[in-house]
Amino acid sequence: MPRKTYDCAVLGLGGFGSSAAYHVARRGISVLGIEQFTPAHQFGSSHGETRIIRQAYFEHPDYVPLLLRGYELFDELEQVSGKRLFERSGLFLSGMPGGETIQGAHLAKAQHGIPLETVDASHYRERFPGYRIPDGFEVVYEPVAGFLHVEETVRTHLEQAEKAGATLVFDSRVISWRKQSDEFVITTDKAEFIARKLIVAAGAWTRDLLASLDVPLQVRRKVLCWHPVRSNVYDVAAGAPCFFFEMPYAAFYGFPSIDHQTVKLAEHSGGKDIGSPQELIRTELDGDGDAVRRFIRDCMPELTDRAASQAVCMYTMSPDHHFIVDEFPATTGLYFGAGFSGHGFKFTSVIGEILADFAEKGETDLPIDFLRLQRFRTA
Ligand SMILES: Cc1cc2nc3c(=O)[nH]c(=O)nc-3n(C[C@H](O)[C@H](O)[C@H](O)COP(=O)(O)OP(=O)(O)OC[C@H]3O[C@@H](n4cnc5c(N)ncnc54)[C@H](O)[C@@H]3O)c2cc1C
Missing domain, CATH: 3.30.9.10 (D-Amino Acid Oxidase, subunit A, domain 2)
Incomplete structure (x- = not known):
């Protein structure tokens, strides 16, 4: 039987990957998500009950427009799921x-x-x-600050991704990927998959999947x-x-x-x-x-x-403690988010949307120039 070709595959279904899979799927794009552990597990960076979310962003004011969009998307996620994810405690x-x-x-x-x-x-x-x-x-x-229920947010993104048509596989470790003409071939410890676009959201394991990324993490x-x-x-x-x-x-x-x-x-x-x-x-x-x-x-x-x-x-x-969100150099159709430097979770909703923009149209209208790889090239 011929293998299914997905429009997009998301590698890693933690904080950012779960959101990216949801945002890709809700656009009617066929998406496969692959995760090495179980949903909302305790082995990466998205566990421990709660994460702070705030807007007066002392790390860099350019994050604020992204946060404003992120707030809207968390509101939407609460509405579509009927779950309370964000406690506005101040x-x-x-x-x-x-x-x-x-x-x-x-x-x-x-x-x-x-x-x-x-x-x-x-x-x-x-x-x-x-x-x-x-x-x-x-x-x-x-x-307007408060906290997010972290595991519940990951779980909700995953549930809503599946509801929107995503195929999610767990307990499957991606061993490698390669580009073959216009498609990506992804090899896990259990199977091989084909996708036209690839999103890597592997958190602390980014180096394993993007070995040629020349920015130290x-x-x-x-x-x-x-x-x-x-x-x-x-x-x-x-x-x-x-x-x-x-x-x-x-x-x-x-x-x-x-x-x-x-x-x-x-x-x-x-x-x-x-x-x-x-x-x-x-x-x-x-x-x-x-x-x-x-x-x-x-x-x-x-x-x-x-x-x-x-x-x-x-x-x-990341070297400057700011996120890196971009297309991967010299690999058209491969997008990634990495180096979230201990302050990323509050951005999972909006960066999931940005990664979906990339997968759908190769670009995003959201202002992320300060997060692109280019800054390390010119520095
Ligand atoms: C202690 C702590 C406190 C924090 N507090 C805050 C806070 O208050 N507010 C805030 O905004 N942020 C906070 N952060 C940061 C935030 O939690 C992280 O930036 C965010 O959760 C990172 O998400 P991620 O998707 O990059 O990583 P993860 O959620 O770890 O997801 C990466 C996923 O990729 C999977 N994966 C990796 N390699 C493979 C492979 N080969 N095959 C298949 N799957 C693979 C992993 O299993 C994992 O599930 C905190 C972080 C920590 C650790």
């Missing part, structure tokens, strides 16, 4: 007034009119009970910690927000308690660089959580400093 950012976080948030507000309140120091306690905000810090509050081991609460001040039901602290010794972020028993928090800075995902140690290592414990003692008196549990996850860092 978020406060805190740090020294001249620091990257506070300055960057003000810049995003100035350039894009993002709602952002500066909170007067005399109101810290009443606005954010349970936090000790260091002297001299500035605090800004973003009411560094995989980093990161630890998430859940610490028991002493009271209900951090409870999402009590109106507690997400938080981000740029401390003099490291940066920390966390979420309101969703189980009424623990708060999930982590150090955004730091982490141990590893050679590949295969080298990742998922069990607890000496020193894991030390910085978080110090932060808790300094700033979160209503948390106990002994963790109830922890999880290990991977950041995939």
Whole structure:
């Protein structure tokens, strides 16, 4: 029997691949998605209950138009699925007034009119009970920020992709792909597939599938910690927000308690660089959580400093810590997103749409020039 030729194949069905498969499928394009593990698994970068989503983007104001589109797409996804994926809890950012976080948030507000309140120091306690905000810090509050249920978002993108006609295969590892005339031949550990376009969304495994990408991507081991609460001040039901602290010794972020028993928090800075995902140690290592414990003692008196549990996850860092989204050099019809550098999940909806634009028409109208590969060539 002749093999089916798909219009598009998506390699990797984690945060970005699940969204890309959905956005391609909903356009009526035949799409195959291939994933080495199960749906919404714990072995990559898209697990651990929650991810912060916000618009006053201190990392670079050019992300804001993408976030605005991303918000619309998450709203749509909630509507078509009937699921609640995005909790609009708000978020406060805190740090020294001249620091990257506070300055960057003000810049995003100035350039894009993002709602952002500066909170007067005399109101810290009443606005954010349970936090000790260091002297001299500035605090800004973003009411449209919040968090996404991460595994549920991946699962929902996958379910909606299948509903729209996508074929998804799991427990199938892509070993290689090659271009043969106008088509891609994809070989997994179980079968071979043919597609006219290819989207690679392999996260920390990008190097395995795009070996000739000449931009270094560094995989980093990161630890998430859940610490028991002493009271209900951090409870999402009590109106507690997400938080981000740029401390003099490291940066920390966390979420309101969703189980009424623990708060999930982590150090955004730091982490141990590893050679590949295969080298990742998922069990607890000496020193894991030390910085978080110090932060808790300094700033979160209503948390106990002994963790109830922890999880290990991977950041995939690009050289400038900004994403790379582009057509692959010298391979027409191959598109990829990589190097999401520990801040990508909130963009999964919009970058899935962008990758679908590429697969459909070779281009996108969304403003992503600052994310293209070219920046490393001219640098
Ligand atoms: C601890 C932690 C906290 C974070 N916090 C935030 C946050 O608060 N807000 C935010 O916006 N972002 C956050 N991020 C970043 C965000 O989660 C990631 O940028 C995003 O999830 C990466 O998605 P991905 O699709 O690139 O990777 P993944 O979700 O890991 O997906 C890649 C997929 O490709 C599959 N794959 C790879 N190779 C193959 C192969 N050969 N064959 C078949 N399948 C393959 C993998 O199995 C995997 O499922 C955080 C990340 C971590 C680790």
